[in-house]
Amino acid sequence: MGNVFELLDPRIREALSELGMTEPTGTQQKAIPAILSGGHVLLIAPTGTGKTESALLPAFDLLMRMSSEEREGIKVLYITPLRALNRDMMKRMRWWAGRLDLNIDVRHGDTTTHERRRQALKPPDILITTPETVQAMLMGSRMRENLKSLAMVIVDEVHELASSKRGTQMAIALERLGRYTEFRRIGLSATVGTPGEVAKFLAGTGREAQIVEVKLAKSLDFHVTYPETIDSDKPLSKKLLTDPDIAAQIRTMIDLIKRNRSTLMFVNTRQSAEAIGARFRKLDQAIAVHHGSLSKEARIEAEDSFKDGKVNALVCTSSMELGIDIGDIDHVIQYMSPREVSRLLQRVGRAGHSIGETSSGTIITINEDDSAEAWAICRRASAGQIENINLYKKSYDALANQICAMALEYGDISATYVYETVCKAYPYAQLSRKEFDRVLQQLVEERLIFLSPEGLIGRKAKTRTYMYENLSMIPDEKRFDVYDVITGRMIGTLDEAFVVNFADVGAIFITKGEMWRIVEVTEDRVRVEPIENPQGEVPSWTGEEIPVPFSVAMEVGAIRRTVAEMAGSPEADIVRYLTSAYPTDEATARSYVRYVKKQVAGNYPVPSDQLVTVEEEERTIMINACFGHKVNETLGRVVTALLASRFGGGVAMEIDPYRIKLELPKRIRAADVAKMIADLEPIFVEPIIEKTLKNTLLLKWKMVHVARKFGALSRDVDYERISMEKLLNVFEGTPMYEEAVNEILHDKLDIDNAIKVLEKIRSGEIKVLTGRLSPIGDAGFTGGRELMAPESADRSIVLALKERIMNDHVILFCLNCKQFSSKRKVKDVEERPVCPLCNSRLIAALKPWEKEEADLVKKAAKNKLAEPEMVKVKRVYRNGNLVLSHGRVAVIALASRGLGPESASRVIGRQREDEEDFYRDILKAERDYVRTRRFWA
Structure with a gap:
C-alpha cells in the first residue's frame, strides 16, 4: 500500500505538509484505511506512535466531505477518561480547527454555564468530553437533539475504561445514543492481553469491531538495579533523615536525571511521589510532582514546568500513563517494580523522541523480592505476555443508574425496551430478565422510579436530583x-x-x-x-497499591527455585545466569543470589512457585506463598476465618505478594496451620469468604457506596454513624448487598486462582513444609516502607518518640489491695512502682482509656465474670506482672500506642546495646500496629 495520506481530503494533506508530516507512521499506515472503510475499529498501539492522529485524520476527512447542511449537530464525539486529556486534546486540535475551518470544543464538569448554553445553541462539529459528561448531555433535551446526528464516537484509552464501572456505565450510554442514530465506534487502546474482549466492549453485543494491532514500533530497553550503598550515602542519609539504602536510591535517581535532559519518574503510590518530591527539595534538586490529589492548577503547573524545561524531572503516578502531552522524554525511571507488565510498557513507552527510537527505562528496586519481580515483568514484557483486561460484568449499581437515566431521558418508557437496550452493552450481554427485574424493583422501593402494571418505567420527583448527584460511577468519598x-x-x-x-x-x-x-x-x-520538619506523615490514600498478578508472583517463585537449585554452584556462575536471563547488573544479581543462599545455608526450604512454607515465631505465623496480592488476600482471609473460629478471638493479617503474616491471640504450631491449608476443600473458599466479609469494614465501605448509587443512602450520609448490623439488616439479600460483595471479589480477591492453588496443593504439585521463621520469611513487608522516616529510626525521631511517651499518662493500679489508683505522666513514675497503701509491687500500668479494666478487676474479686470480661482481667494481671518484673521499663512499653502486655513483653525481652535501640523497637512495634490494626476482628 502506498502513502495512506493520499486517501484523505486534499485540504488535510496540505495541512499535514505544513506540519512536516508527509510520511505516515506505521500505526497510521495500518489504521487510517481501516477507519475510512466505515466499520467499527479498535486500534491497539504503543504510546508515541501517532495513535491519536490515526483516529482524528479520518474524522476530519469525514467532516470535510460533508456539506454544511449535513454538518448540522455534533458529528464526532471524542471521549477521554481524564479532564487533563480533554485539555490536552483541545490544545492539539486548536490548530487543526483553524486550518480546516472546523468547530471543535471541549465539555466537562468545569465547563461554564455560558459555554454549555453556547454549545447547545450552536453545536460544534467535534466535541471532546468525558464519560460522565455524556450522561449529563443525554439528560438535556437540546444537547440530546444535537447528538442525534452523530456519525463517529472515538473512545480514547478504551482499555482503561473497559476495566472500570465508569466504562460499564459508558457502554450503556453508547447503546442509548445508538437508539437515535447509527455511528462508527473507534477505540484507541494501549497494548492489552485480551484484545478480543476490549473489541467486544467497544462494539457492543451483536456488532463486530475490526482489531488493528500494531506491535511495538519502538524497541524497549529496560534495566533493573538495586542500588548498592557507598560511603557517600551515609552522610546523605543523615541529611535526609533516612536509611543509607534509601539514600542510595535517591542518589541513583539524581545521577540518572543528570545524565538525561528530561526524565519522567513513575511511582506506584501518591505517598512515594510526595516523599521523593520532599527529599529532592531538601537537596535543592529541581523536580515537579504530579498526582490526582493535587489541585488542577498544581497539576497544570507541574506539566508546564516540565514541558517548558524549568524542571528536568517530573515524578508522577499512573495519571501520566495516559498520553498527556508533556513534550519529549529522554528517559523513564520506575521507582520499585511496576507490578504489572502493561504498566511497564505504558510507562517506559513514553520515552524516546521519535517513532522507531528506543525507549529506555530504569527500574530502581528496594529489595531482593522487588528486583526479582521487576525481572519477571521485564521478561514477560519482552515476550508479549501482557495481563488480561478484567471487565466488570453485570454491575447492578451501574445498571440502576442507567435505568434512572433512561426514565429521565424518555419520561415513560417500556421496561422491556430498557432491558433490550442494556443487554446490547457487552458487559450486560448475559444479564437475565430476572436480574434486571430485581434491580428495577429495588429502584421502585427507593422511590427513584415508578413502574406501572403495564410495565412502563416513569420518573419520579427525586429522579433528576439523583442523576445529577450520580453522573459518575466513581465512589463518592468525602x-x-x-x-x-x-x-x-x-x-x-x-x-x-x-x-x-x-x-x-x-x-x-x-x-x-x-x-x-x-x-x-x-x-x-x-x-x-x-513547616520544615522531618517527622511528617505522608498522606495515606487507601486502596491505592497496585496488586501483583498471580502469574508474575509465580514467576518470582520460579526465579527463587532456579537460584536455590543452583545454590551449590559458584556465585559468579549464578550471577552470570541471571544477568544473561534478565536486564540487570551484576551487583543486583549478586545481592539476590546471596539472599537465596542465606536461606539455603540456614537449612531453610526456599519458598517458590512449587513450595509453600509455613513458619512460626512465638504468636506469629508466616505463610510464604508466591501467589500475588489477590490470591494471598483470598487465602489469608480463609485461613484467618478458620483460625478465628477455632480460638474465638481476633487474628491480625498482613499480606504482600509473597507472604501472609498472621498474629494470633495465642501460640499455635505451624504444622497445625499447614494441615489446615492442606485439608481445605477448594469448593469452600467462596462461601467462607462471603461469610467472613459480613463483619468487615471493607464490606461496610462498599455497601455504603453501592447504596448511594441505588439512591438508598444520601450522598452526605455520615459513614461513621452507620452500624454494620443495621446495614446488613436492611441490605442483605438485595441487589445492593450482592453488588458490594461482587465488587470486592472483582477488585480485591482472586477466588479462581486461590482454588487452583489449593487443588495443586491437594495433588502434590505444590508442596507445603513447616519450620521456624526464616530469612526470606522475615524479609517481607518493606514494600510500604516510608521514604520519609527510616526503618532504623534516626536519633532525632527516637528522641521525639521518647519525649512523647514520657509525657503520656498512665493509670497505676494496685492488683493486691485494689484500692490504690493514680494517674500520672510516665516520666513521673518511679523506677520500681510501689503501692503506698499496701507496699505491694504488683501494679498494673493502664492506658487512660483502660480505666474500666481496673473496675473489672475489682468486680472479679467479688463475683464470677463472663468469659470476655475475664479475658480482660487476665490481661491486666499480665500487665502487672510485667511491671513487677521490669519496673518503669515495662511502664514505658505499656504506655506506647497499640502495645498490650504480649507485644510489650516481646519488646522488653529483646537483647540490645543501648536505650535508643529500646525506643527503636517500640517505634517498630507501633508502626506494625498501625499497619495491621484494621485486620483485627
Whole structure:
C-alpha cells in the first residue's frame, strides 16, 4: 500500500505538509484505511506512535466531505477518561480547527454555564468530553437533539475504561445514543492481553469491531538495579533523615536525571511521589510532582514546568500513563517494580523522541523480592505476555443508574425496551430478565422510579436530583480541600480516611512534596501552614497499591527455585545466569543470589512457585506463598476465618505478594496451620469468604457506596454513624448487598486462582513444609516502607518518640489491695512502682482509656465474670506482672500506642546495646500496629 495520506481530503494533506508530516507512521499506515472503510475499529498501539492522529485524520476527512447542511449537530464525539486529556486534546486540535475551518470544543464538569448554553445553541462539529459528561448531555433535551446526528464516537484509552464501572456505565450510554442514530465506534487502546474482549466492549453485543494491532514500533530497553550503598550515602542519609539504602536510591535517581535532559519518574503510590518530591527539595534538586490529589492548577503547573524545561524531572503516578502531552522524554525511571507488565510498557513507552527510537527505562528496586519481580515483568514484557483486561460484568449499581437515566431521558418508557437496550452493552450481554427485574424493583422501593402494571418505567420527583448527584460511577468519598493559610492558595485534597485518622490540629504531613502543619480542620477544609520538619506523615490514600498478578508472583517463585537449585554452584556462575536471563547488573544479581543462599545455608526450604512454607515465631505465623496480592488476600482471609473460629478471638493479617503474616491471640504450631491449608476443600473458599466479609469494614465501605448509587443512602450520609448490623439488616439479600460483595471479589480477591492453588496443593504439585521463621520469611513487608522516616529510626525521631511517651499518662493500679489508683505522666513514675497503701509491687500500668479494666478487676474479686470480661482481667494481671518484673521499663512499653502486655513483653525481652535501640523497637512495634490494626476482628 502506498502513502495512506493520499486517501484523505486534499485540504488535510496540505495541512499535514505544513506540519512536516508527509510520511505516515506505521500505526497510521495500518489504521487510517481501516477507519475510512466505515466499520467499527479498535486500534491497539504503543504510546508515541501517532495513535491519536490515526483516529482524528479520518474524522476530519469525514467532516470535510460533508456539506454544511449535513454538518448540522455534533458529528464526532471524542471521549477521554481524564479532564487533563480533554485539555490536552483541545490544545492539539486548536490548530487543526483553524486550518480546516472546523468547530471543535471541549465539555466537562468545569465547563461554564455560558459555554454549555453556547454549545447547545450552536453545536460544534467535534466535541471532546468525558464519560460522565455524556450522561449529563443525554439528560438535556437540546444537547440530546444535537447528538442525534452523530456519525463517529472515538473512545480514547478504551482499555482503561473497559476495566472500570465508569466504562460499564459508558457502554450503556453508547447503546442509548445508538437508539437515535447509527455511528462508527473507534477505540484507541494501549497494548492489552485480551484484545478480543476490549473489541467486544467497544462494539457492543451483536456488532463486530475490526482489531488493528500494531506491535511495538519502538524497541524497549529496560534495566533493573538495586542500588548498592557507598560511603557517600551515609552522610546523605543523615541529611535526609533516612536509611543509607534509601539514600542510595535517591542518589541513583539524581545521577540518572543528570545524565538525561528530561526524565519522567513513575511511582506506584501518591505517598512515594510526595516523599521523593520532599527529599529532592531538601537537596535543592529541581523536580515537579504530579498526582490526582493535587489541585488542577498544581497539576497544570507541574506539566508546564516540565514541558517548558524549568524542571528536568517530573515524578508522577499512573495519571501520566495516559498520553498527556508533556513534550519529549529522554528517559523513564520506575521507582520499585511496576507490578504489572502493561504498566511497564505504558510507562517506559513514553520515552524516546521519535517513532522507531528506543525507549529506555530504569527500574530502581528496594529489595531482593522487588528486583526479582521487576525481572519477571521485564521478561514477560519482552515476550508479549501482557495481563488480561478484567471487565466488570453485570454491575447492578451501574445498571440502576442507567435505568434512572433512561426514565429521565424518555419520561415513560417500556421496561422491556430498557432491558433490550442494556443487554446490547457487552458487559450486560448475559444479564437475565430476572436480574434486571430485581434491580428495577429495588429502584421502585427507593422511590427513584415508578413502574406501572403495564410495565412502563416513569420518573419520579427525586429522579433528576439523583442523576445529577450520580453522573459518575466513581465512589463518592468525602474530600477535604487543603489551603495554605499564608497565601490562601488551595494546594490539594485529602481523603476522609486520612483526615479522620491523622488530621489533628498540630499534625504534620506532606503534600505537593512540602511539609505542612495543620492549623484548623472544618467540615470540608483543612487549613495548613508550611513547616520544615522531618517527622511528617505522608498522606495515606487507601486502596491505592497496585496488586501483583498471580502469574508474575509465580514467576518470582520460579526465579527463587532456579537460584536455590543452583545454590551449590559458584556465585559468579549464578550471577552470570541471571544477568544473561534478565536486564540487570551484576551487583543486583549478586545481592539476590546471596539472599537465596542465606536461606539455603540456614537449612531453610526456599519458598517458590512449587513450595509453600509455613513458619512460626512465638504468636506469629508466616505463610510464604508466591501467589500475588489477590490470591494471598483470598487465602489469608480463609485461613484467618478458620483460625478465628477455632480460638474465638481476633487474628491480625498482613499480606504482600509473597507472604501472609498472621498474629494470633495465642501460640499455635505451624504444622497445625499447614494441615489446615492442606485439608481445605477448594469448593469452600467462596462461601467462607462471603461469610467472613459480613463483619468487615471493607464490606461496610462498599455497601455504603453501592447504596448511594441505588439512591438508598444520601450522598452526605455520615459513614461513621452507620452500624454494620443495621446495614446488613436492611441490605442483605438485595441487589445492593450482592453488588458490594461482587465488587470486592472483582477488585480485591482472586477466588479462581486461590482454588487452583489449593487443588495443586491437594495433588502434590505444590508442596507445603513447616519450620521456624526464616530469612526470606522475615524479609517481607518493606514494600510500604516510608521514604520519609527510616526503618532504623534516626536519633532525632527516637528522641521525639521518647519525649512523647514520657509525657503520656498512665493509670497505676494496685492488683493486691485494689484500692490504690493514680494517674500520672510516665516520666513521673518511679523506677520500681510501689503501692503506698499496701507496699505491694504488683501494679498494673493502664492506658487512660483502660480505666474500666481496673473496675473489672475489682468486680472479679467479688463475683464470677463472663468469659470476655475475664479475658480482660487476665490481661491486666499480665500487665502487672510485667511491671513487677521490669519496673518503669515495662511502664514505658505499656504506655506506647497499640502495645498490650504480649507485644510489650516481646519488646522488653529483646537483647540490645543501648536505650535508643529500646525506643527503636517500640517505634517498630507501633508502626506494625498501625499497619495491621484494621485486620483485627
